[in-house]
Amino acid sequence: xxxxxxxxxxxxxxxxxxxxxxxxxxxxxxxxxxxxxxxxxxxxxxxxxxxxxxxxxxxxxxxxxxxxxxxxxxxxxxxxxxxxxxxxxxxxxxxxxxxxxxxxxxxxxxxxxxxxxxxxxxxxxxxxxxxxxxxxxxxxxxxxxxxxxxxxxxxxxxxxxxxxxxxxxxxxxxxxxxxxxxxxxxxxxxxxxxxxxxxxxxxxxxxxxxxxxxxxxxxxxxxxxxxxxxxxxxxxxx
Amino acid sequence: xxxxxxxxxxxxxxxxxxxxxxxxxxxxxxxxxxxxxxxxxxxxxxxxxxxxxxxxxxxxxxxxxxxxxxxxxxxxxxxxxxxxxxxxxxxxxxxxxxxxxxxxxxxxxxxxxxxxxxxxxxxxxxxxxxxxxxxxxxxxxxxxxxxxxxxxxxxxxxxxxxxxxxxxxxxxxxxxxxxxxxxxxxxxxxxxxxxxxxxxxxxxxxxxxxxxxxxxxxxxxxxxxxxxxxxxxxxxxxxxxxxxxxxxxxxxxxxxxxxxxxxxxxxxxxxxxxxxxxxxxxxxxxxxxxxxxxxxxxxxxxxxxxxxxxxxxxxxxxxxxxxxxxxxxxxxxxxxxxxxxxxxxxxxxxxxxxxxxxxxxxxxxxxxxxxxxxxxxxxxxxxxxxxxxxxxxxxxxxxxxxxxxxxxxxxxxxxxxxxxxxx
Numbered sequence: 270x271x272x273x274x275x276x277x278x279x280x281x282x283x284x285x286x287x288x289x290x291x292x293x294x295x296x297x298x299x300x301x302x303x304x305x306x307x308x309x310x311x312x313x314x315x316x317x318x319x320x321x322x323x324x325x326x327x328x329x330x331x332x333x334x335x336x337x338x339x340x341x342x343x344x345x346x347x348x349x350x351x352x353x354x355x356x357x358x359x360x361x362x363x364x365x366x367x368x369x370x371x372x373x374x375x376x377x378x379x380x381x382x383x384x385x386x387x388x389x390x391x392x393x394x395x396x397x398x399x400x401x402x403x404x405x406x407x408x409x410x411x412x413x414x415x416x417x418x419x420x421x422x423x424x425x426x427x428x429x430x431x432x433x434x435x436x437x438x439x440x441x442x443x444x445x446x447x448x449x450x451x452x453x454x455x456x457x458x459x460x461x462x463x464x465x466x467x468x469x470x471x472x473x474x475x476x477x478x479x480x481x482x483x484x485x486x487x488x489x490x491x492x493x494x495x496x497x498x499x500x501x502x503x504x505x506x507x
Numbered sequence: 508x509x510x511x512x513x514x515x516x517x518x519x520x521x522x523x524x525x526x527x528x529x530x531x532x533x534x535x536x537x538x539x540x541x542x543x544x545x546x547x548x549x550x551x552x553x554x555x556x557x558x559x560x561x562x563x564x565x566x567x568x569x570x571x572x573x574x575x576x577x578x579x580x581x582x583x584x585x586x587x588x589x590x591x592x593x594x595x596x597x598x599x600x601x602x603x604x605x606x607x608x609x610x611x612x613x614x615x616x617x618x619x620x621x622x623x624x625x626x627x628x629x630x631x632x633x634x635x636x637x638x639x640x641x642x643x644x645x646x647x648x649x650x651x652x653x654x655x656x657x658x659x660x661x662x663x664x665x666x667x668x669x670x671x672x673x674x675x676x677x678x679x680x681x682x683x684x685x686x687x688x689x690x691x692x693x694x695x696x697x698x699x700x701x702x703x704x705x706x707x708x709x710x711x712x713x714x715x716x717x718x719x720x721x722x723x724x725x726x727x728x729x730x731x732x733x734x735x736x737x738x739x740x741x742x743x744x745x746x747x748x749x750x751x752x753x754x755x756x757x758x759x760x761x762x763x764x765x766x767x768x769x770x771x772x773x774x775x776x777x778x779x780x781x782x783x784x785x786x787x788x789x790x791x792x793x794x795x796x797x798x799x800x801x802x803x804x805x806x807x808x809x810x811x812x813x814x815x816x817x818x819x820x821x822x823x824x825x826x827x828x829x830x831x832x833x834x835x836x837x838x839x840x841x842x843x844x845x846x847x848x849x850x851x852x853x854x855x856x857x858x859x860x861x862x863x864x865x866x867x868x869x870x871x872x873x874x875x876x877x878x879x880x881x882x883x884x885x886x887x888x889x890x891x892x893x894x895x896x897x898x899x900x901x902x903x904x905x906x907x908x909x910x911x912x913x914x915x916x917x918x919x920x921x922x923x924x925x926x927x928x929x930x
Binding site: 331332333334337345346347348349361362363364365367368386387390391394414416418419421422441442444445446448449475476477478479481503504505 | 799813
């Protein structure tokens with residue numbers, strides 16, 4: 270796809286997203302998909318792929334949390350993914366069978382694939398690069414923050430934005446200073462080793478530290494990140 | 508241009524032989540070519556007269572390496588550098604905080620280890636100079652033929668805003684002094700909100716934070732002290748990840764509030780609040796923040812890895828230096844950061860150091876991990892993991908809480924301690 274075509278495609282996508290976001294906000298739409306139960310046998314990893322035409326929220330619950338949710342309707346203390354249009358989340362069952370429940374708030378489509386953990390690790394050690402996690406979300410005008418975690422050395426990360434934007438990749442303490450108002454986005458940008466103004470950015474992790482992607486944008490736009498495991502990351506404790 | 512220490516000594520007409528007091532080591536050339544002569548301490552020991560192995564850190568991995576190597580390489584000189592005067596078993600920090608054990612039950616003198624013809628030096632490691640085969644400690648420099656780094660983790664207080672400036676605001680069970688302080692605060696607690704935080708993985712003793720929460724629940728219930736206990740976890744699920752399903756059930760049953768994906772980035776001690784990266788402000792009456800676990804800064808400065816020592820997971824040998832090894836929590840290996848794997852890594856690395864000395868030593872068995880995380884003082888979970896010799900996970904299993912496992916836990920830790928110091 271050429272550059273102009275890509276821009277037009279992204280423009281159209283954003284327009285659709287804006288319209289749908291407005292509809293959802295006004296409460297006129299927002300059909301919610303049913304709860305998805307995922308059973309994973311010991312030795313397998315489930316890759317849960319969730320897509321939504323509009324920004325949705327999805328909550329991941331373990332059995333005891335789901336039981337509580339069905340009794341009380343409360344989603345406290347559970348893992349939440351907010352404002353997503355795509356999510357790829359792995360759930361390994363390393364020690365025993367696992368069951369999790371995905372409670373969507375929005376219209377989402379689940380696609381679940383299973384892989385044998387041992388075979389996957391073997392392939393990783395043979396040098397295959399494997400998609401490990403990913404998320405696509407809608408960002409709002411202003412500075413948006415996305416935490417990349419958990420990280421280990423040797424992971425490959427790709428960031429995609431629907432337009433050229435300024436971004437900074439900060440470590441926790443710099444993000445804390447930003448959050449407290451001790452540093453501005455511009456100061457972080459000036460100091461950061463990893464930063465840019467583009468619509469695609471690739472880099473590799475060198476340690477275990479969480480990273481925060483700070484994105485400055487004037488308009489609604491899409492952000493996507495993809496994380497690949499490598500042989501090096503396997504040796505670091507994948 | 509690089510000038511070696513011996514080269515410099517030769518040029519100056521002095522030598523370290525016989526323990527001559529030397530100043531001005533090591534010599535380095537700054538990048539601009541100008542000679543830089545930093546202040547360097549005097550030698551702590553004479554140069555090695557036989558194969559000298561210096562082990563940095565007298566925890567489980569360092570001590571098991573030392574005593575195993577003593578058997579495998581009886582003619583070698585073995586030196587352990589440790590900053591603390593006494594050995595305190597790490598897993599029981601949790602027991603101590605919850606009032607299950609006294610410190611004297613888990614504290615040992617290093618004398619039995621020293622009695623095996625192993626030299627214990629109480630000092631702090633400041634720098635490793637691999638090219639010069641020397642370690643600079645707070646008491647002086649030590650030359651080595653082989654170096655084993657087993658300094659464990661460093662608690663990175665600097666990663667939580669205000670924690671360095673207000674150290675008294677926090678206490679946790681991941682360092683000895685902090686553990687004693689936390690026990691005092693637990694004893695003085697009269698009721699209210701307790702907030703325990705979990706750092707991002709990897710960190711030492713992954714089930715530990717949840718064990719502390721469970722034991723404090725039991726402790727305060729027994730004391731009839733009303734405590735609201737919450738865990739703020741930087742991870743997306745309780746650790747280690749494969750135990751997440753079991754932990755969520757255990758925490759729920761004990762009315763312990765669990766908040767995943769909430770990383771503490773700031774403490775406001777005056778306002779008794781901690782702030783997460785999501786901007787949530789959580790109030791507390793008693794707080795226990797476990798800051799991120801990193802490795803000693805000298806590792807990165809010596810070019811041995813960042814943040815952990817880059818090693819071959821099979822032999823624990825540095826990827827850069829054939830005479831440097833690293834084990835336990837400070838090594839970049841796929842094994843769990845637990846006392847049990849640390850002990851086995853220590854035993855195994857001793858074999859590879861002996862082989863590097865040219866000794867005919869058999870291949871050690873691969874690493875396994877067994878641990879019994881507390882869910883109460885009377886019940887523990889069980890987890891067991893096996894790896895192959897290259898660090899690839901082979902087999903893993905876990906079991907629900909049982910009384911038998913609490914008994915096994917006691918035997919498990921006693922076995923580790925007695926293996927070093929005798930019963």
